[in-house]
Amino acid sequence: xxxxxKIAIIPIKGMVVSEETPSSPFPFPAMARTVSSAxxxxxxxxxxxxxxxxxxxxxxxxxxxxxxxxxEIAESIKSLGKPTVAWIKEYATSGGYWIASSCDSIVAxxxxxxxxxxxxxxxxxxxxxxxxxGIDVETMASGIYKTFGIPYKKSTPEEKELLKEELDTIYKNxxxxxxxxxxxxxEVVEEISTGKIYLGEEAKKFxxxxxxxxxxxxxxxxxxKTGIEVYxxxxxxxxxxxxxxxxxxxxxGFSAFFRNL
Numbered sequence: 001x002x003x004x005x006k007i008a009i010i011p012i013k014g015m016v017v018s019e020e021t022p023s024s025p026f027p028f029p030a031m032a033r034t035v036s037s038a039x040x041x042x043x044x045x046x047x048x049x050x051x052x053x054x055x056x057x058x059x060x061x062x063x064x065x066x067x068x069x070x071x072e073i074a075e076s077i078k079s080l081g082k083p084t085v086a087w088i089k090e091y092a093t094s095g096g097y098w099i100a101s102s103c104d105s106i107v108a109x110x111x112x113x114x115x116x117x118x119x120x121x122x123x124x125x126x127x128x129x130x131x132x133x134g135i136d137v138e139t140m141a142s143g144i145y146k147t148f149g150i151p152y153k154k155s156t157p158e159e160k161e162l163l164k165e166e167l168d169t170i171y172k173n174x175x176x177x178x179x180x181x182x183x184x185x186x187e188v189v190e191e192i193s194t195g196k197i198y199l200g201e202e203a204k205k206f207x208x209x210x211x212x213x214x215x216x217x218x219x220x221x222x223x224x225k226t227g228i229e230v231y232x233x234x235x236x237x238x239x240x241x242x243x244x245x246x247x248x249x250x251x252x253g254f255s256a257f258f259r260n261l
Contacts, residue, residue, distance in 0.1 A: 002229040005054035007222055008047045009087075009235045010040060012058055016065030016073065016095050016261075035062065035240070037069035037076075043236050044076045053234060054226040055083040057218050058103060064094030064261040067119070067170050074102035074177065083225035087218035088112045088209070093197060095261030097208070098174060101181035104225065106209040107218045108200040114208055117178060118195035119171045119261055124151045174261060182207060 014033030047053050058077070064070065077084055077099070086092070086100035088108035093116035100106050100114075108114060130137065130152060137152040148159050155163070179189050188206050203209045211217055223231065 003227055004230045005226060005228040006050070006052045006232050006234045007055050007057060007219065007226075007228075008043075008050075008053045009057045009059055009233060009237070010043050010047070011035070011061070011237045011240060012040065012073070012096065012099060013061045013240075014065075016062060016069050016099070018066060018069045018072075034065070037072040039240065040073055041076045043239070044073075044080060047082065048080050053082070054228050054231075055085070055222040056080060057222055058084065058086045058099065059089065059215075059237075060086055060092045060096055060100050061089045062092060062096030062099070064096045064098070064116070067095065067174070067261050070095035070098050070261050071173075071177070073099050074181075077102040078181075083222055085218050085222045085225070087215060088114065088200075089214075094118065095174075098178060098261060101178045105211065105221050107211045107213050107221060108203065108209045109214055110200045110212055112200040112203075113197055114200065114203045115192060115197045116195055117174060117192050119167045119174065123155070125154060126151045127153050170261070 012035055014035045017034050017036050019036050019038050044056070047056050056077075084103040084105075086103040086106045088100060088106065089112065091113040092100045092108070093113060097114055097117065139147050139150070139153070141147050144156070144158055147153065148155075148162070175189065175193055178184070178192070184192070184207060191206060192208070198206065198208065200209060200212055204212060211221060213220075219231075219233075223229070
């Protein structure tokens with residue numbers, strides 16, 4: 001008798017954040033949608049507990065996001081205990097690729113964009129604009145780093161050095177995880193650590209993905225890994241929350257500056 005089972009598909013679409021809070025105030029298409037680890041991880045746990053689900057496909061369309069939630073999702077995938085395949089649609093860059101690398105195999109289209117392995121800090125600086133309009137902001141704080149990141153003043157040399165140290169630490173962790181997940185050699189690590197982006201075909205040459213293809217290829221790969229012949233797709237897309245509205249994207253992210261993968 002043919003082996004039966006379910007295949008779960010969980011979408012990772014948009015900027016990755018911890019909660020339902022935007023990681024960027026800029027309404028560009030790649031950043032307009034967010035997906036939170038607080039939402040995704042319970043779905044992964046549900047897949048883990050459901051005996052009828054034999055394998056998981058992550059449908060990824062993400063430019064990355066905050067370091068911690070990307071790490072959270074990646075660790076949750078690695079602890080699943082069931083076969084996993086990352087199916088990259090248009091792009092999986094930076095933290096989006098970190099998440100993809102945590103799966104057993106990666107499938108991407110020839111025109112999919114991957115890579116951009118690195119860390120960036122974005123901080124709006126309104127100090128000159130405020131001077132132009134004659135607006136002064138008086139700040140009283142204890143500790144030289146207490147006002148670190150506020151958009152009403154320029155960063156001090158000490159603040160810039162602190163930020164550089166933090167970014168270097170995050171970057172080191174990022175590279176180490178991707179290298180370990182994909183079992184990359186030193187030559188490839190040196191190539192990808194520049195933050196360069198790759199299309200699917202070139203990414204395959206460097207070992208960043210395993211197969212070229214789309215959804216059908218991802219299903220084919222997961223079927224081979226699970227050994228099931230008759231399957232039913234359990235798509236979690238309908239259970240995901242709607243994207244944040246324009247105004248929340250615009251103004252919800254100015255509470256601090258952003259360290260994004």
